[in-house]
Amino acid sequence: MNKTITIAHGNGGEENNELIKNIFYKHFKNDILERSEDAAVLQVAGEVAMTTDSFTVSPLFFPGGDIGKLAVCGTCNDLAMMGAKPKYLTCSVIIEEGFSTRELEKIVRSMKKELEINGAVVVSGDTKVVPKGSVDKLFINTTGIGEIEQKGISVHNLQEGMSILVSRDVGAHGATIFAAREGITLESTLQTDCASLYPQVKALIDAGIGIVAMRDATRGGVAAVLNEWAKASSVCVEIEEEKIPVQEEVKGICEMLGFEAVNLANEGTFVLAVAKADEAKALEVLQQTHESATLIGTVTHQHDGKVILNSSWGTKRFLDLPTGELLPRIC
Amino acid sequence: MKELELKNLYDDFRDGKTLQAYAKIIAEDAAKLDRTINIMEVCGGHTHSIMKFGLPQLMPNNINFIHGPGCPVCIMPKERIDHAYVLAMQPDVILVTLGDMIKVPGSNGSLQDARAKGADVRFVYSPMECLKIAQENPEKKVIFFAIGFETTTPMTAVLIDQVIKQGVENILFHINHVTVPEVMKELIDSRDVHVDSYNNKIDAFLGPSHVSVIAGSKIYEQFPRDYGRPVVVSGFEPVDVMEGISMIVKQFVENRCELEIQYKRVVSYEGNLNAQRLINIYFDKVSLFRWRGLGNVPESGLKLKDAYAKYDAEVVYKDVLPLAEIEDHKLCICGDILRGMAKPPECTIFGTACKPTTPIGSCMVSSEGACAAYYKYGNLL
Numbered sequence: 077m078n079k080t081i082t083i084a085h086g087n088g089g090e091e092n093n094e095l096i097k098n099i100f101y102k103h104f105k106n107d108i109l110e111r112s113e114d115a116a117v118l119q120v121a122g123e124v125a126m127t128t129d130s131f132t133v134s135p136l137f138f139p140g141g142d143i144g145k146l147a148v149c150g151t152c153n154d155l156a157m158m159g160a161k162p163k164y165l166t167c168s169v170i171i172e173e174g175f176s177t178r179e180l181e182k183i184v185r186s187m188k189k190e191l192e193i194n195g196a197v198v199v200s201g202d203t204k205v206v207p208k209g210s211v212d213k214l215f216i217n218t219t220g221i222g223e224i225e226q227k228g229i230s231v232h233n234l235q236e237g238m239s240i241l242v243s244r245d246v247g248a249h250g251a252t253i254f255a256a257r258e259g260i261t262l263e264s265t266l267q268t269d270c271a272s273l274y275p276q277v278k279a280l281i282d283a284g285i286g287i288v289a290m291r292d293a294t295r296g297g298v299a300a301v302l303n304e305w306a307k308a309s310s311v312c313v314e315i316e317e318e319k320i321p322v323q324e325e326v327k328g329i330c331e332m333l334g335f336e337a338v339n340l341a342n343e344g345t346f347v348l349a350v351a352k353a354d355e356a357k358a359l360e361v362l363q364q365t366h367e368s369a370t371l372i373g374t375v376t377h378q379h380d381g382k383v384i385l386n387s388s389w390g391t392k393r394f395l396d397l398p399t400g401e402l403l404p405r406i407c
Numbered sequence: 408m409k410e411l412e413l414k415n416l417y418d419d420f421r422d423g424k425t426l427q428a429y430a431k432i433i434a435e436d437a438a439k440l441d442r443t444i445n446i447m448e449v450c451g452g453h454t455h456s457i458m459k460f461g462l463p464q465l466m467p468n469n470i471n472f473i474h475g476p477g478c479p480v481c482i483m484p485k486e487r488i489d490h491a492y493v494l495a496m497q498p499d500v501i502l503v504t505l506g507d508m509i510k511v512p513g514s515n516g517s518l519q520d521a522r523a524k525g526a527d528v529r530f531v532y533s534p535m536e537c538l539k540i541a542q543e544n545p546e547k548k549v550i551f552f553a554i555g556f557e558t559t560t561p562m563t564a565v566l567i568d569q570v571i572k573q574g575v576e577n578i579l580f581h582i583n584h585v586t587v588p589e590v591m592k593e594l595i596d597s598r599d600v601h602v603d604s605y606n607n608k609i610d611a612f613l614g615p616s617h618v619s620v621i622a623g624s625k626i627y628e629q630f631p632r633d634y635g636r637p638v639v640v641s642g643f644e645p646v647d648v649m650e651g652i653s654m655i656v657k658q659f660v661e662n663r664c665e666l667e668i669q670y671k672r673v674v675s676y677e678g679n680l681n682a683q684r685l686i687n688i689y690f691d692k693v694s695l696f697r698w699r700g701l702g703n704v705p706e707s708g709l710k711l712k713d714a715y716a717k718y719d720a721e722v723v724y725k726d727v728l729p730l731a732e733i734e735d736h737k738l739c740i741c742g743d744i745l746r747g748m749a750k751p752p753e754c755t756i757f758g759t760a761c762k763p764t765t766p767i768g769s770c771m772v773s774s775e776g777a778c779a780a781y782y783k784y785g786n787l788l
Contacts, residue, residue, distance in 0.1 A: 318423075324414055327414065328414070331417060333532075334506075334774075382785075387423065387460065387461060388423030389423035389424075389426040389427050389430075389465070389645075390423075390427065390464070390465070391460065391461025391462070391464040391465060392461060392464070393458070393459065393461050393784040393785055394783070394784055394785035396782075396783050396784075396785075
C-alpha cells in the first residue's frame, strides 16, 4: 500500500477496497463485518442501549493513548455507564488526504486492542478521504450497541443519604492533553486515564451492588457530572474537597494554568452513586482496579439543584460548571 | 537540601488548621473594635482566592471585604476590546493576546467570534511566543494586544526589547497596561458619577503583591502617609490572605497606620529594578486611561514612547480603529461595587441579564471580577 492516504483511497473503487481490506478488515476481522452487506444484521437479546460519539482529539497520539483507543473507550464506556455490555460498534473514519498509512494502521490496531477488552466487535464501517485542509488529519465516529445487564440506572434516581464515589484520581486526561498540545511547552510524565470501564462495571454488578447512577466524567469533568445529577434528581450533592483524589502532577498543571482538576476531562474515570448500605462494598470493588478510588461526598437537600464543596476549614462554596473555552478538542 | 516541589508552594498555605487559627485571632482582635473595617483587596487574584476558599465565611461581622478593580481583563473599556476585534479582522494580521481576553464581548463580538469569522487569533502564556509566531509567518503582521498591571508589563517590555534588538519587522503592539497606585488613589479621591459624591467605604487595602514583586512595596507608601489607609502587601494563598487581614486588623486595634509586607518571601521594598528600568525605556504614562466601571483615571495607563511609534498598532492602524467611548449599561453598578458602596447581589441585573456567559459590566467579565466570583462560588454565608 501507499505510504500516505490519497483521495483515490476514498473513491469507492480499487484503492478504496485495498485500504479497507489491508487495514480495517485485517484488524477488525469478524463474521458479520466480512459478509460486506449494506448493513450488519445483529442478534440481540433483551433491552439494548445505544450511543454515538465523534472523536477529534488533537494531538492524535498522546501519552497513554491515541484517538483510536479513545474512540472505542468513549463509546463502550457510555454503554457500560448504563449497565450495558458493549457488543457491536460501527466505525466511520474521515481522513485528510496525505495522512500516513502507518499511523492509520497504528490507530486501528489500538481500536482492536480496546475492542477485545470490552468483548465487542466492529460490524459496520465507512471511510472517507477529504482534500487537505478539510479536516485536521483524522476524525472518527463510533456508534455502539450494548445489552443491558443492570436495569434502572439513571441520573434521576439520587436520594438524600446516598453516597458519591469516584473510581480513581481525577483530571488526568485533560491535563495530559494540555501538556501534549503543540505550542505549550510543558514537560511531564503524566498519562491519560483513557481506559475501558466495562470490566469495573461488571465487577460492581457481579458483587451485587445496586448501582443508582453512574457516569464517566468526560468533558466538563467530575464537576459537570455532579451538576447534572443535582439538577436531574433535584437534590444537593455535597462534596468534601480534600477527599477528591488528584495526582500531584495534575494539581501542578492546574496551579500553573488556573484550572480546577474537577473541571478537567477524564476518559477512564467515573462517578458512582450508591445507597449508603452499598458504599463499603462498592469502594472495595473499585479499589481492586485503582487504589485511588474513594468516597467523596453524599446527597443532601441543603441546596437542591446545586453542588456544594465543603473545605476542611469549615467554609462552603458552589461547584459550578466551567464556562468559556477551557481547551478545545480534547476528545 | 531537599528538592523544592511545586506543591511546597501551596500545600501548607492551604492548611485548614492554620486558617482556623487565623480566623480565631482575627475574631478576637475585631471584637476589640467598636466599628466595621472595610478592607479592599485591590487585586483580582485576591478576589478569586477569597471567594474560592470561602474566606468571608471565616470573618467576624465587623470585617468586610470590598472587591477592587484589579482584574486587567475586566477593566478594559469596550472601545479597546473593539480595537482588538478590528485589528484581528485586518488582512494578514495575527492577533496575539493573553488567556481570558479572548472571550470578552465588545460591540461587534469577542475575539472568539472574530476567530469564528476567520480571523487568526491566538492566545499565549508568554508574550515571547510572539517571536516564534512572527518568524513562522514572515508575510503576516503579528499584533500583540498587551494587557495587565505592573506584573505583566515587564514581559511586554522584554518582547519590545527583543523585537528591536533582533530587527524583527513584523511585530506590533497594542498597549493596554495599567498601574495600581493611580487607581487606588482614584477610588479614594474621585467623585462617583452615579451618586454624585465622594463616597467610598475603604478603610484599608490588602496590597497586590505580584505587582510589588516588580514595582516594590514602595509604591504603596503614600496610602498610610497621605490618605490614612493602612496597606498590607499580601500573598495569594488563603493562609497568606488570612495573615494579611489579621495584620490589618491589628493595626486598627493598636491604632497604627502603616505599610507592612506579609508576602516577604517574594516582595521587597525596591522591587525588580531591572524590570523597572526596561519599562522606563519603552513606556510613557498616558494622561488619562479610561477604566471600565470607573471612567477616566489620571496617569493610570502606559503607552509606547513616541520614539517607538512604528511598533505601535494604535498609530499604525489609527485610520481603522474606532475612537468613540462606549458606556456600560445604565443598570450596571460596577462603579459602586468597586468603591465598596454595593455588593454584587444588590445589582438588579446580577445573575439575570448579566452572567459570566453574557457579561454586561466589568466585574462579570473575567473569573477574577467580583461579580463573576460571587456568581461562580455563591454566597453561602
